Amino acid sequence: MRTDAAAPSDEEILDALRAAARGLHDELGGLSDDSVAAPSELPGWTRGHVLAHITGIANALARQAELARRGEQADLYDGGMPARDAAIEAGAGAAAAVHRVRTGAAVDRAVGAFAALAPSEWDTPVRFRRGVARDAALALWRELVIHRSDLGTGCTQQEWSDSFCLHLLGFLAPRVPEGLAFELRPTVGAPIHLGSGSDVVVLEGRLQDLAAWLAGRTTAHGGVRAECNGEAVPLPGLGPWPSAMAIM
Structure with a gap:
């Protein structure tokens, strides 16, 4: 299975953004001062840090879409x-x-900004990743879904949709180290091949766990298993997350 074969349409992206926003609002409604101050799933960050990051990135991506409609561009974050x-x-x-x-x-604001795009405006250039408005919308989808799980309030990667996982795996393919290739074998569905190296590591697990692992998130013990040349091996290291800032 090729992850890019499952690329969502613009309408599907909007539907996914609206669903992800509803999920975030559900989380917000259940938070207390004590729970906001509690540790998140991200080392060194409280839930308040995660929420502050969501606020910042959502406003930043909203601006990318709003400027695109006016034929203008700006950096993702003023001040980097x-x-x-x-x-x-x-x-x-x-x-x-x-x-x-x-x-x-x-x-x-962010969901509304992308919903306001005319069909032709999804291909309008933006400064973010030197891409188009669609790239910014997909980034918002990733941020909302992943960071909802990072809050550690009960929503985990097991709730990620198959379509989201396939998109995430394709986006994170650059994390495969040079010289390696990953053959992902989800428990349901066809194998997924990432990377172009000659040394192939086979990784088995649920699609959601495979996506979470490639995203650097914790999975249950044994949730992702690796083998090379028919023998069990430790999970391989990963390259850095594709940076939105370094290529602007």
């Missing part, structure tokens, strides 16, 4: 990564009610 990191630290400690308003408004 230092400004992005500072905003997360500054916003992380807010009360649950503040996160509820800020994050909810940012997510709604």
Whole structure:
């Protein structure tokens, strides 16, 4: 199976964004001040850090779409990564009610910005990844789905849809180290091949666990198993996450 064969249409992307936004709003509605301050699934980050990041990236991606409609472009974050990191630290400690308003408004702004695009505007160039508006919409989908799981409030990768996992695997294919190729064998469905190296590592598990592992997220013990030349081996290391900033 080729992951790009399952590329969603623009209408499917919008439907996925709306569903992901509903999921985030569900999370926001159940948060208290104590739960916001609790650790998330991301090392060193509280749930407040995750919410502050969602707020920042949602507003940033919304701006990409809003500018695209006017034929304009701007960097993802004014001030680059230092400004992005500072905003997360500054916003992380807010009360649950503040996160509820800020994050909810940012997510709604972003979904609304992409919903406002005319069919031809999805191919309008944006500064983000030197791509088009569609690339920014797909990034928003990834951010909302993955970071909802990162909150650690009960939603895990097991709730990720097959279509999302296939998209994520294709996006993260650059994480396959040079010289290696991965043959992913989900428990249901055809094998998925990533990378072009001569040394092939076979990885088995549920599609959701395979996607989460490639995204650097924790899976249950034995959730992903690796073998090479018919023998069990440790899970291979991964390259860096494809950076939105380095190629702008």
